[in-house]
Amino acid sequence: MAETTTNRDRSTAQPAFRATGLRKTYDMGETQVHALRGVDLEIGAGEVLVLLGPSGSGKSTLLNIVGALDRPTAGQLWYEDTELTALNDHALTRFRRAHVGFIFQFYNLIPSLTAEENVRLVTDIATDPMPAAEALELVGLGDRRAHFPAQLSGGEQQRVAVARAIAKRPHVLFCDEPTGALDSKTGIKVLETLANANAELGATLIIITHNAGIAGMADRVFNFLDGRIASIEVNETRIAPSEISW
Amino acid sequence: MKALDLKLLRDLWRIRGQALAIALVVGAATATFVMSLGVYRSLMETRDIYYERNHFADVFSGMTRAPRSIVGRIETIEGVRHAEGRIIQYATLDIPGRVESIRTVINSVGEGGETDLNRLTLVAGRGPRSSAAGEIVIDEAFADANGFAPGDEIDALIYGTRERLTVVGIGLAPDYIYAIAPGELIPDESRFGIFWMGERALEAATNRTEAINFISMTLERGASEAEVIRRLDVILAPFGGTGAYGRDDHPSNAFVDNELMQLDVMTTTIPPVFLIVSTFLVYIVLGRLISTEREQIGLLKAFGYTDGAIAWHYLKFALAISALGILIGWAAGAWMGRGMTALYTEYYRFPFLYYRISPSIFAIAALLAAGSAVLGAMGGVRTVIGLTPAIAMAPPQPPIYKTGFLERVGQKAGFTSIGHMIVRHIGRWPVRSGITVFGVALSLGLLFSTMQFLDGTNEMLEANFFRAQNQDLTVALIEAGNEEVLHNLASIPGVLRVEATRAASARLRNGHRSERVAIESASSNTRLWSRIDASGREIPLPPAGLMLSGQLAAKLDIRAGDRVEVDMLEGRRIRTQIPVVTTISEYIGSRAYADSVTLERLTRDNSPVGSALLRIDPAAREDILDELREMPIVLGVTERRATLDKFREMIDDNMITMIGFYIAFASAIVIGVVYNSARIIFSERARELATLRVLGYHKQEVGLILLGQIALLVALAVPVGCLTGYALGQSLAAAFSSDLFRLPFAPTRGTYGFSIVVVLVAAALTALIVARRVARLDMVRVLKARD
């Protein structure tokens, strides 16, 4: 994979997301849980970002808000020139439909649909998708198209989820612990497909993980603590997924 | 409270909507059971007590005229305990301001209204003095309908002479619980009254000193009714006996019996439908609950809870739901029963109504409801017992889907992914999907099969009043007359056509079977009177021999071509054998027909006019009715229009209430079934639906998966429900048929349509309530939770 730009260039290029003062508070009656306590950030287009941090520090909360699955209690969020925090539900759905791919720890495939049909779920509603079969080829599952989730291993299921996420040629891919349920070998395979999507489709990649080794493949690493970004590390060079020490 | 019981309460609260939906169906089962059995028992007990207290007789016979001394002779018949003679006289009334013919039947009673049999119960005033001319007691319904009170006077034409009657009391008697005028089909309390008059007074008014024309008797316990009737006919033959009959053929009693029989049919058909549905609902809901609680069950077992304890935990769940249903059903059943009973009192005249639902009815209803819930719980409880702690602790594998038959069809039809999701989910849970289809179908069937009673009744009316009858008025004569009567009638201005008909009493026999009938006939060139069979064909009267209605032929076990023995109870009272030429399928009564020549040969008299059929100019109706009232020979006038209107009114009153109940019941089933299926589908698919939302599907598109699946199942249920309803309706119509009426099964398209619409609307509203949850689906939360 040829590195033509430096990481610093990437992070200062036209930002994909911009947020100021994001807060998320869960009201639990007596007590309040402050999941996010004021987050400002910029995420560059085409950047690879890894979120690290202890359990409960607010990583998923941030990812869900940036991915338009959830709304912040306070703060503002822009995607390019659109203020996402000002959109209604319908418009947020349109935003996800047009720009965003998701990958979760537990695959979230539809058990009643085959691998190919799971991918078609997305290509059916996208504007310029790749054929479902091609997406499955990209993740190395071209020959398993007609199989149902129950007939696939965990790693294979996650690769179908990746195929489903990249098939629409998304601008951003959100991954919440994509390798959390996988062994190292399978995990690396999944990360490779994600890295390919970043390189070949130019998709911004945001990955939550508990595996500090994965941080090596990022341009930048956000370290979360207690609902805030405690520190940001910038990697001078990214390593390939195959070189990650698990 | 034990922790496990706390869990029970919380689970119940969590699925309260589903529990309530099931309770509604259980409630409907309990309510219909309590209502129909409660009303059945109340009505039966009321009747029995009334008969007992007022000494309702066992055997009855009319006659032309017999000396009062005949009563003593009849009491010597073996098996007769007590006999009593009376005069029964029909008369017409002249009530100012009323043009229509108003009739009465006057019964003779002893001093102060006392009799030994068929006793009068006074509700106001006093009984008539035996020889006080014109003192009468009138029946309560007639008094209410026409606003008469003791002290009022009524002009009557009795036996050809005008008399002024004075109302001295108001009462009722057990031989007139259901009172219909001769030739009518339903009671009309404003046009037909029952009067009681002192014996001497009525003897004088009808010129029957020391004579009677009707006799009633009670029998000894164990006496043979058939034998008494046979001997009675022999004794009364010289006095013009019109054939003795028992309680079964007594008009009032037969109608009450008929009603009881129909209630009994309701008790045995409707509640089971609800019980079956509630069993299935408990089965699917508890099954789903247990499958989501596998891990918890495994944990409990690992902690050392016994299979029995856990099974009991889930059984209690089912019992709690049914307990709620039982309470709803008890209250609703008692309330509806009261309403139904009130309806009965409008048509059945009892001096008291004994509405009481015995504790045993409540108890049986509760047992049935609880039993069906336990039965439904069995499937789930069996899986609970089968789970080992280890298996239960392992999370369930993703459900295994297959491409099946529907798939291949779908592939050709170009299913979208969502189409695949729907069809495969149905195929993955065929039993549950089947139960949904079956439940909705049963509800549709139930609604349809009760709605079709309206069609059946309309068809019966149509056949009877429009196809078979073309006359406007039927004029009954005091006694059979001749051509001259017809001339007199024809000369009334406005009368367009007059035809004679006649009905002669006879007893038909085949072996040991015997039936008392009136052989009906009309003039050979009739245009107003025709026999139309159930399929709408006109069946001409055979030139020689009899035509029997299908019901009568069946009762006598006779087929066309057989010969039947005829004992004429009129005219020269000949006894002969005559062939049955054809049978005709009819709706009302068991009837026999002959052409006029054949009938004359049987009666051997020369008076072919029993009553006259008139076609009139509607503009002259009032004048004609006035004229007829003045004619001494006229016993009464029946207007086709009025009878029809009265019938319609009765249908509106009765049937509409019933149909309201059944729409509510059918909706209860649909709500119970659709709500539970939709909630289960929703909870099973919440994760998938949330995933679709994440992928960028809009709420409406995601909602479509849920609604589409329900819609598909409901759509499948519609044809199944129509078939179920067809079968159920046909057997209900057959079960409701009696000697009095044969209810046709003649559903119209409108009834199919109406039932389908009710079911679809109930299903759609219910599904929409659940679909609202899709809109509120919290993507983040659902995705966080592992199944």
Ligand SMILES: Nc1ncnc2c1ncn2[C@@H]1O[C@H](COP(=O)(O)OP(=O)(O)OP(=O)(O)O)[C@@H](O)[C@H]1O
């Ligand atoms: N629906 C909710 N209601 C109440 N509190 C919540 C809810 N969702 C998250 N929280 C709280 O918000 C905080 C942040 O949660 P979040 O899921 O973002 O953490 P995380 O960093 O992703 O942790 P993990 O690494 O364990 O996934 C936690 O304290 C959590 O308990």
Ligand SMILES: [Mg+2]
């Ligand atoms: Mg998380």
